[in-house]
Amino acid sequence: MINKCVDSAKNAIKNIKSRDNILIGGFGECGAPLELIDALVDSDIKELTIISNNAGIADRGTSKLLQAKKVKKIICSYPRSLDSYVVDDLYKKELIELEVIPQGTFIERIRAAGAGLGGFYTLVGVGTMMAEGKEIKIIEGEEYIFEKPLKGNVALIKAYKADRWGNLVYKKTARNFNPVMATAADLVIAEVDEIVELGELDPEEIVTPGVFVDRVYKCKKVYDDLLQNVYVKKHQMKNK
């Protein structure tokens, strides 16, 4: 019988090693596997390379990994935000290595890794500092730059519902980087809000087929009230 469900976040992150490259899903905190990240914070793993769109907000999520000195390098597209004081500070003190990639190139490099491709040529970044050191090729009269695949040892992703085969569906804009990251790591761990019986997910609506997923962990708190409240309060302040 196939059963990918694990009973705790600690067991979910088993076998992750120091110096691993870790893909983490989420656009900001929306779609980030916050309980899996917390389990990493509580582990003795260190010197990680984090591959994620952002680099943590306030003292939550990826910021906690940074504060716990677990991270050697971050590869991302948009580390800056109003509340990104943890990464801001580490960057200014040169205590972290930071690689910034255009967001579309970032996700396409991960897609290439997951699809078994050796990379791709893109117009994005041509004539800018993103092109420095990269192979240039003229295709049908236009200048392109070559981008390599970007793979993880591990992917920590967030989905809405799963079954024991690891089939996944996502919720609204929390989908973002998660389905692509699910294809591009040796070990793929999904944190989900609900686990349903096999057959309950409509095959027409499954976004990530279970073949990509190794472990499923049902989170303790569904984006707990705290986080919903943080966003609602901010929203109501702005739209008074």
Added chain:
Amino acid sequence: MSNFKPLNKKQIAWRAAQDIADGCVVNLGIGIPTFISDYVNPEIEVIYHTENGMLGMGPAPKRGEEDFYLQNASKELVTIVKGGSYFDSALSFTMMRGGHLDIVFLGAFQVSEEGDIANWSIGEKSMVPSVGGAMDLVVGCSDVRVLMQHCTKDNRSRLIKRCTYPLTAKKVVKKIYTDLAVIDVTPHGLLVKELVEGLSFGELQNLTEAKLILDNNCKILKAPAT
């Protein structure tokens, strides 16, 4: 200097909104462009794309209807309209890079005579560099429009011969809306299509480092009070 009144930020957005046709799929960047949707003709249908993975983005939610799972690329809570859809980041950037959006409206630090744009970094180590989707957006869309103040706070021109900040992309901007003028980027140079009332072309040129050309049919740039 003669007596003229620059548009405020919302008036710049109002002016840009008047150029959106029925059925357009658009992406609104951070800054002044975020106000555009407030001024689009309510009689037409415009589909808003947000790069974190949604087409058909709607206005801010009403009190009590906020949903953490429904955010835009600025990480603000939003809504989705009838006909809207969710998708992953690879498909979102397929839309952007693959030329499937009709118009992209962006803010900018600088735009050059040839339509080069610098809008993601001021090249200083004190600020964490963050590019996000800016480069993908401007490279993929054939109709890139910039909304910005004509000059910086210390009165330096943002329209310049060559960008001095790190580039986002070369030769991509098609149209520029500022608080003083509406300008087309053409193969011959920057063509001034509209000027605020009371400002002469010579005065605009004096405020602008880039070389400007006056359109024969230049109109007055007007926007209602906002």
